[in-house]
Amino acid sequence: MNPAAPDGKRRGHGDEPFPGTNLSRYDPAADGAAQDEAVERIMVRAHWRIDELPWDRFDAGKVDPDLVPLIKAAALVEFNADDYTAYLCNVFKDDPEFQEAARGWAIEEVQHGEALGRWAELVDPSFDFRAAVERFRAGYRVPIDLDASVRGSRTGEMIARCMVETGTSSYYAAIGDSTDEPVLKEICRNIAADELRHYKIFYTYAKKYLDREGLTKFNG
Numbered sequence: 001m002n003p004a005a006p007d008g009k010r011r012g013h014g015d016e017p018f019p020g021t022n023l024s025r026y027d028p029a030a031d032g033a034a035q036d037e038a039v040e041r042i043m044v045r046a047h048w049r050i051d052e053l054p055w056d057r058f059d060a061g062k063v064d065p066d067l068v069p070l071i072k073a074a075a076l077v078e079f080n081a082d083d084y085t086a087y088l089c090n091v092f093k094d095d096p097e098f099q100e101a102a103r104g105w106a107i108e109e110v111q112h113g114e115a116l117g118r119w120a121e122l123v124d125p126s127f128d129f130r131a132a133v134e135r136f137r138a139g140y141r142v143p144i145d146l147d148a149s150v151r152g153s154r155t156g157e158m159i160a161r162c163m164v165e166t167g168t169s170s171y172y173a174a175i176g177d178s179t180d181e182p183v184l185k186e187i188c189r190n191i192a193a194d195e196l197r198h199y200k201i202f203y204t205y206a207k208k209y210l211d212r213e214g215l216t217k218f219n220g
């Protein structure tokens with residue numbers, strides 16, 4: 001079952017939640033009403049749940065084998081968001097409002113990893129997502145004990161997040177548009193919408209810290 005849309009109607013998996021909207025054509029650098037309208041249409045996909053994905057429609061015959069390693073890698077990075085949140089909460093330790101936003105963000109990122117990992121396990125039964133997560137974490141740790149941003153400033157941290165979120169939104173939108181495998185298409189479209197909302201969250205805080213830190217093009 002899909003979550004209710006803002007109009008109160010529940011949508012079937014075959015419905016197009018944002019008719020005529022090609023996510024990969026969204027331009028985060030654009031400004032004005034057209035962008036706001038595009039974002040609103042895309043964000044209709046908010047609040048999805050893994051168990052509500054159309055797993056019964058999985059079609060192994062439509063899987064592009066070249067995509068599988070990319071999805072596995074993406075699943076691991078996404079699932080690691082809890083560590084990044086710990087780092088963010090250290091860097092912004094006197095900003096409880098942002099810390100709360102960061103924790104909400106992490107829940108969605110971890111869900112991205114979980115959904116992609118579950119899809120990869122369907123495609124490749126020899127792939128054990130949890131075991132892969134353990135190997136990944138053994139080889140890579142976010143520097144969670146730092147109390148200053150690795151980007152040089154708090155504004156820099158927010159701008160880095162904005163860039164990552166727009167990049168990942170485009171990445172998943174492109175995969176969602178290109179794949180014919182129904183479950184992956186749904187996952188990627190949902191994730192692309194989440195990433196776009198994440199961009200908006202970090203952009204809001206980037207403006208706040210830009211005002212506070214007073215960075216210019218010479219020291220930012």
Ligand SMILES: [Fe+2]
Pocket residue numbers: 078108109112168191195
């Ligand atoms: Fe994500």
Ligand SMILES: [Fe+2]
Pocket residue numbers: 109165168194195198
């Ligand atoms: Fe994100």
